[in-house]
Structures are given as C-alpha cells and as structure tokens.
Amino acid sequence: MLNYRYNLKELLSALESAGELDFFVTDIFRFNLVCEENFGVRELLFDEHIARESKSEYFNQVFAGMLGNNFREFMRQLIENNDLPFYDLISRKFIELLGREKNSVFAEVLTAVDLTPEQQGLIQKELERLEDKKVYLHNIVSRNVLGGLVIKCGEKMLDLSLQSGLEQLKAALAV
Template sequence: GLSPLALNLAYVLVKAGRLAIVDQMAEAYNAFADDRLGIVHARLSSAVPIGGEEQGRVEQWLEEYSGKKVVLESTIDPQLLGGLVIRMGDKVFDASVRTRLERLKRNLLRAGGGA
C-alpha cells in the first residue's frame, strides 16, 4: 500500500485539480533517483538490429565515458543508411553513415577550393 504521505499528496493533487501532473512528478522522481544511484539512460539508434555483444561494447564504452551505470535502449531507425547514433542526456554521438558522408563532402569541397 501507499504511505500516508503519498495518499495525502494524491488527495491534495485531486483537490487542486492537478492530478494530470502525476506522470511528470514520477518522471522527475525517477530522474532524481537515477542520478543519486549513478544511473544514466541512453538510446542507441541503428539501421539494423545490434547484436548483444556489440551492444555490450557500446554500453561498456558509455559507462567508461560517463562514469555511471548505463541503461541502454536500442531502437531501429530505418532513416539511417548505416552506422549508429547514441543519445545520452544532452550528448549525441553520431557515427552514422550519413554524417560520415557529409563530413567527407565538406572535406573534399574544402580541399578542392569549394568547387
């Protein structure tokens, strides 16, 4: 069951017509708890499914980078030509084929004098 404090909070929210913010409160609490426990969430997007071993390597690298325990969620993004994109907090690690091709194009244009 819920603690009396939690029940009282629910009562106050209902009385104030603010029950709709319960989801936001839960998200904020979870973010606070994760921060206190040293947990960070990341999303890996790829054009094709990533195998368990590869995902484990990405997770390990992110943990070394962040110094926190990483909870990695994988999604398939059919708009990616290949490679992967990782979002972790406000950081984006873009190792997609599209980004690599754009960098190559910029470098070639720069080397060729913009022609």
C-alpha cells in the same frame, strides 16, 4: 495500478518491484522516437481540442503491440486526466529521478538494424567507462539511420552514422 500523478518515486518503486523498470524506460524512448519520426502523431495526441476518447483510440491504434502494459497504462492516465501536455516534463523528471536514485545515465543507440547483445555490451561498457557510472542502454531501430549508429547519452550525442560521415566527406571535398 501505476500512478504517475502523485509521486514519481512511487512509480519508480512499483516498476522496480515488478521487474518492469527497464521495459518502461525503453518504452519512453520508443514512444518519443515514434513521435519524432512520424509527423502528426505528437500533434494529434497533444492537441487540446481533440477529445480524450479520440486520443485514446488513436494511441491504441498507433502503438498496438509496440509498448508494454505499464507504459500504456501510464499514457492512458495521462490522456484520461488531460495531462498529455505535461508528458515531456513528467518523463524527463522520471528519467532524472532514476538517474539520481540509481547513479546512472540512460543511453539511446539508434541504428538501422538491431544490435547484437555483444555489440550492446561493448557499447555499454565503453559508455560506463567514459561516464564513470551505470549506463542503461537501449537500442532503438530508427528508419532515419541508414547505417552506423547515433548514441544519445544524457545531454551528449555522438553521431557515427553513415549519413553523418557522408556529410563530412561532402564538406571536405567542397573546400
């Protein structure tokens, strides 16, 4: 059983040994995106006044089939131990640890549709050139992206979305 509670390095090693590391990281990003895009999900899951059983049932309903077994087990432990308020800190520390251990950075590419493997490869190669380190790239389809893409890489964000372009055009025409 994966246990985040005592040692994130152990969690990292267990995921890596099982060949599940990339899936787990993708699930972190996917969970964060669902919480960001759907009002009420985060509020309900993180409300200290709601019973653990209700949170667990809600989590299972909302994320059924969307997240891998390891991440679901990780979240089950957080819920069971009343540690959900620490989710952001734990997940951020996990990503930081992975970045240090693997000399890497994680990039989310938000798009309206799935990128092809070739498109992902081109973006990953360019980000690795710019960052001068290994880049783990995760494409996430977001309903907030109408076209184009938004790249979040570490603390940096590059917005190449259609909406951003239209806003820039609107601002230029208003002058």
